[in-house]
Amino acid sequence: MGPATAMNLGRLLTQTARRLPHHVALAWGDRQWSFAELDARVDSLCAALRAHGIGKGDRVLVHSRNSNAMFESMWAAFKLGAVWVPTNFRLTPAEVAYLAETSRARVMLRDRGFAGHADAVRAAGHCRLVLAVGDARADELDYEAALAAAEPPPPDHEAEVAYGDPLWFFFTSGTTGRPKAAVLTHGQMAFVVTNHLADLFPGVTERDASLVVAPLSHGAGIHQLGQVARGARTVLLPSERLDVEEAWRLVEEHRVSNMFTVPTILTALVEHPGVDRYDHSSLRHVIYAGAPMYRADQKRALEKLGPCLVQYFGLGEVTGNISVLRPDQHSIEDDESFPLGSCGSARTGMDIAILDEKGARLPAAETGEICVRGPAVFAGYFENPEANGKVFRGGWFHTGDLGHLDARGFLYVTGRASDMYISGGSNVYPREVEEAILTHPAVLECAVVGMPHPRWGESGVAALVPRPGMAVTEAEVLAYLSDRLARYKQPLRVVVWEALPKSGYGKIPKRLVQDRLREEGVVF
Structure with a gap:
């Protein structure tokens, strides 16, 4: 087993449920679950999966819209020592079958309406066990029935894990070729959660609420780990599409203090008339990432929302952990003392370098490839030595993005190398x-x-x-x-x-x- 260097990350939920059993953990539509209830449901799911032979190292494929079941499946996979393999719910059956093949998934959780996706996965020879939410067929397990029938496991049942044990296959969006499974581990993700709490939304406690406006399968899911660790409530939108009016209503109702967005979503929120109709004074950390935000859009967001914008730059492979631009580093004025156009400076514990084609560091203001190293870097692509050889050259993770650092260490992203x-x-x-x-x-x-x-x-x-x-x-x-x-x-x-x-x-x-x-x- 090696030295005792890693906690099972699923215990973040266990710990919070013991500390704050009656606090609201999750709100979705007209339903709410306390931390004790959420933790009990997750434990029941663990028991149901164990009863079917699912355990440490097994891949759990999840094809679902944002929902309580999707959120529960993440924590259950972690506690089991299994690997959570979420998909983008908009993918076609053939695309999901490819992800099942790539990950060699053993069990699938599917949302209602996705029977065809389960059929495609099974036709590819994977996931004999399928849990279905709401419309289970004869050869599938009904999700709620499986939880109800499960014998609750004893306390502290979470699997023992080592630092490098995988817990999440984070599929990259595949800008070049087909998606690859980035392997995120228990030890790495413990650093990422801590770093998010330090650098992105410091001071979050059980008095906070976080609105989810992006798919939990990617950055929004990472974001919610820190919320659960601190006991903040997670609020899901009631429908799969981005209902901006409803988003602002929920911000007011739950006194939402933070949310993870991408620039296109943030712009949609700011451009909607609902921004002027609802009270959003509770917002402290509105995080945007995934792509740079244009200065014109950034100014409008600052005008409407005030000094609560947080930008970070990062890829799935580095779990969003490359740079941060704090609220106090944003300026509505074109004041040159602010790092205008920058996506921030290096996250705590992370090192950024701009390298030339030979792997040598470039001086300030010179454009080259953005490379990074530190504890947030993933363990590599699953069973893909060729891709790993390309991205881990010379002791750095090569992002494939171009940019430069200024003399103070602020990073400016010019674009993808492939976009130039x-x-x-x-x-x-x-x-x-x-x-x-x-x-x-x-x-x-x-x-x-x-x-x-x-x-x-x-x-x-x-x-x-x-x-x-x-x-x-x-x-x-x-x-x-x-x-x-x-x-x-x-x-x-x-x-x-x-x-x-x-x-x-x-x-x-x-x-x-x-x-x-x-x-x-x-x-x-």
């Missing part, structure tokens, strides 16, 4: 172009991509969405950029769409934008 395009021999970073376009008063969202060009190699195309009730044309945008960007950085084409293609996590994958442009015949 070369036009007429010059590097163009789409983020810089997007920043300029978003200052146009009629533009709500935009994405800039490089497309093949017969003369310049590649040239930029900007796809944008106008603000509601406003119109904008290609000619207007090009004229607007003429004195704001160097000629080679200006897009050659601008297209206006009703919406940009988004991933299940609210990001705008550039490859989807390029695919749609090709489909629509936007070529040079």
Whole structure:
């Protein structure tokens, strides 16, 4: 077993349930569960899974919208010493079958309406045991019935674990090729939870509440671990889609103090008239991550919400733990004493370096690949030595993102290495172009991509969405950029769409934008 260096992370719930048994742990729609009730349900799920031979190291595939069952499955997997394998609930049956194959999952929990996904997983030879929420078929276990029938386990039944034992396969969104399972471990995640509490939402206690507006399968799930550790209540939206009106109502009702968002969700919250109708003075830490936030959007959010924005930069592989920009480091004014445009400085205990192609550190203000090391870095991709060899070169985790550090150590992300395009021999970073376009008063969202060009190699195309009730044309945008960007950085084409293609996590994958442009015949 080795030295006693790791707690089973499932015990975060056990400990809080003992300390605060009657406090609300989870609120969803018109239902609430106390910490004692939630912990008892999780223990029953552990017993039900153990009775079917599921235990340490087994992978638990979960295909579900945000719900109490999904939240319970996470804690049960941890307590069992099993591995939680959540999917994006918007994936197709074939895509979920691929994740089952990649992880070699032994049991599946599925939400109602996803029978076809379970069939695809079983057809691939995995998960003979399926727990179904609400619409179980004859060959599946009904989730609530399984919990009700289970014999509660004795106290302190959680599996013994070592620091490096896996607890979560965090599927990367697969910007290059198919998704890979990033292995998160008990020891690593104990650091991440502690670091989130120190750097992202310090001072959280049982008097706080956290609203979940993003899928628990990714960053929002990580965020909630710290809430449970401190006894704060978790509030779920009642429906699977982002109902902004309802989100603001819940902020007021539960006096929500923190939430995890991505920039597109935060912008949707800020742009909605509900922001002015409900009391959100309780908000202290509104965290945005997953993609950089444009300065124009950031200013509007600060105007509406006040000094509560927290930005972090991080990938699933580093569990969001690379940098942080605290509320007091955000400024609504273009005051150069603030690190404007930065995503913050290194998280406590983490080291950031900008490396060149040879792996040498670059000096301040020089652009290279953002690399990181420290206890938040994952254990590697599951059974993928080739990918691990690429990302763990020279003692650093290579993010694939480009950026630079300033003299004070603040990080500026230029974009994904794969997003950059070369036009007429010059590097163009789409983020810089997007920043300029978003200052146009009629533009709500935009994405800039490089497309093949017969003369310049590649040239930029900007796809944008106008603000509601406003119109904008290609000619207007090009004229607007003429004195704001160097000629080679200006897009050659601008297209206006009703919406940009988004991933299940609210990001705008550039490859989807390029695919749609090709489909629509936007070529040079």
